[in-house]
Amino acid sequence: MPPVTRVVLAEDEVLLREGLVSLLERFDFEVVAAVGSAPALRDATRAHRPDLVVTDIRMPPGGRDDGLRAAVALRAERPGLAVVVLSQHVQAEYASALLDSGDGRRVGYLLKDRVAEVSEFVGQLRTVADGGTVVDPDVVRRLLHRPRDPLAALSPREREVLALVAEGRSNTSIGAALHVTEAAVNKHVGNILLKLDLPPSDDTNRRVLAVLTYLRRP
DSSP: OOOOOEEEEEOSSHHHHHHHHHHHHHTTOEEEEEESSHHHHHHHHHHHOOSEEEEESSOTTTTSSHHHHHHHHHHHHOTTOEEEEEESSOOHHHHHHHHTSTTSOSEEEEEGGGOOOHHHHHHHHHHHHTTOEEEOHHHHHHHHTSOOOTTTTSOHHHHHHHHHHHTTOOHHHHHHHHTOOHHHHHHHHHHHHHHTTOOOOSSOOHHHHHHHHHHTOO
16 A cells, blocks of 8 residues: 655635645545644644645735745755645746746646646646646746746856946946956956847947846846
8 A cells, every 4th residue: 555645735715725635635645734824834844744735825924925935945945845836826937936946846836726627636746746747737838938037047146246237336346345356257247248148249338238138137
């Protein structure tokens, strides 16, 4: 007999939470805790160390993305923790944050309105608990069509330099702020312009274009 999957469930609507508990237990999951807020989710997960966390994205106390942020934080503490988040709407940035946590495995992002078949939902939970990734097709489409971050290719240090350039600082001032030489700043600026595909030109100020790219990022 396969081992029982131990679950911490987080859902602030009492009737839905109780319904999910009954459903999971009917399919041989062990619900070790069922909670109604993001802080309670963090506490229960740390206390019970479940195999799987199932949480709504919008949770008290903030009522926005508290459930998601709690899940991402818990995966940072336990990279192997399996997490499935349930959402009312497609939120590409939320899905991206979850998929970027840990190694991108053992995660699921499902839309509540599209969970039509109980057996399919249970199968998706088992897939995530077993190490797979499950993302609703609508979420995948939204992720594929989201604007690309033009700064994604920059290193953390290059982003710091560009932020200071955007403040109007000279290379000398940037070097002093970051405790590096002006030559190092010049090299960083050159790399930034190269990565942002801003070749030398007689009629444009590439630093200004780089700053505009920084300010217009998604």
